[in-house]
Amino acid sequence: MRKLVRIVGSLAAVVLLAAALTHILRPEQQSQFEAQPRHDRVIETAAVGSLGFADSWIWFLSPGDVNRQFDLMVDTGVRSARIMFPWAGIQPSPDAWDWGQADLIVNAANARGIAVVALLNSTPGWATGGGPAITAPPATPELYGSFAGAFASHFAGRVAAYELWNEQNAVQFWAGPEGPQPERFAAMLKAAYPAIKAADGGATVVAGGLAPTINFFSLTLNPVTFVERMYAAGAAGSFDALGYHPYLFNPNANVRFSTAGSNSSRGLYDQLRGVMNANGDGGKQIWATEFGESTSDVDEAVQAERIRDFIVSWRSLPGAGPAFIYTTRDRATGSPNAQDNFGVYRTDFTPKPAADAMRGLA
Known part of the structure; x- marks a missing residue:
């Protein structure tokens, strides 16, 4: 139930994100370009390391703060970043493309030797088939596959991996009366995977990170159940790695990833x-x-100790791949909203103890 409370509570943060995207990404404010098969300036990206940052808010930063945020990553010893690239911001209408902010972010990362894992989510309103923009899945798998292929074509050689969607087993990132739909998500994988591989064959494709939640009506679906149904729908062969978000969601300061029980994220x-x-x-x-x-x-x-324990424990697990810490910097240090305070750096760019914990393990 505690996990459900956190998920329902985070709906408010998603509403704010959607509002921000709607304001920032209005089509009339975009520079519109035709879809390009590839950007002229190609820098071969670094390989994804074992430890990185997951940073969704960097999309909304100014050029100066984008660069400063990546400098924080380098100062922490981290050379991999999983970054949200919202479909709604890049293709605001069917025939309009704006690569400006995406190019800025990828180029800034490449210049520092930071491998980019591109999270592709946030459906534009025109592609939802009547569902809410940002949080609804695309109306058809083919629409998503076309976008993913265009993105991979544009960034081939500059992006190391592509993550397809985010927490698709929970309503806050898969809005609709039916709730999470593993079969529909499998169809999205089957549409996007070959499109990405055709454009950027050497990149890794990750099936979107699953939330560690429970089966609760049409709001959430246990990740194990979700993956079982995803495979039953034919998803095998359409992803190279599986994404997972092993948050603890437990206020007990003594709980660690390494010591949690059988029904925990571990x-x-x-x-x-x-x-x-x-x-x-x-x-x-x-x-x-x-x-x-x-x-x-x-x-x-406690934040620092949980992150240190998680990194050490994760590295010992059979079959565990890279780990990405959410997130680089607070949105608003001291805010009562938990979503504003996940950074290992404060809003003013000063480090919390967790930054030192990561640096020691990077």
Whole structure:
């Protein structure tokens, strides 16, 4: 129930995100370009390392702060970043493309030797088939596959990996009366995977990071159940790694990822591995594309210890891939909203103890 409360509570943050996207990404404010097969300036990207940052808010930063944010990553010893690239911001209407902010971010990362994992989500209103912009899935798998292919074509050689969607087993990122739909998500994978591979064959494709939640009516679906149904719908062969978000969602300061029980995010990892093994994917990794702790929920010392424990423990798990800590910097340090305080740096760019913990392990 605590996990459900956190998920329902985070709906408010998603509403704010949608409002921000709607304001910032209005089509009339965009520079409109034709879809390009590839950007002229290609820099071969670095390989994805074992430790990175997951940073969704960097999309909304000014050029100066984008560069400063990446400098924080380098100062922390991190050379991989999982970054949200909202479909709604890049293709605001069917025939309009704006690569400006995306190019700025990818070029800034490449210049510092930071490997980019591109999270592709946030459906534009025109592509939802009547659902809410940003949070609804696309009306058809083909629409998403076309966007993913165009994105990969534009960034081939400059992006190391592509993550397809985010927490698709929970309503805040898969809005609609039916709730999470593993079969529909499998169809999206089958449309996007070949499109990406045709454009950027050497890149890794990650099936979107799953939330560690429970089966609760049409709001959330246990990640193990989700993956079982995803495989049953034919998803095998349409992703190279599975994404997972092993948050603790527990206010007890003594709880750690390494010591949690069988029904915890750690226990779910073992169950996910079992499902992958049973479906012939035992050789594929699970990537922790988000893990973090808000200093609205625990103090900074506990945040640092949980992150340190998680990184050490994750690296010991069979089949575990890269881990990405959410997130680089607070949106608003001291805000009562937990979503504003997940950074290992404060809003003023000063480090919390968690930054030192990451630096010691990077």
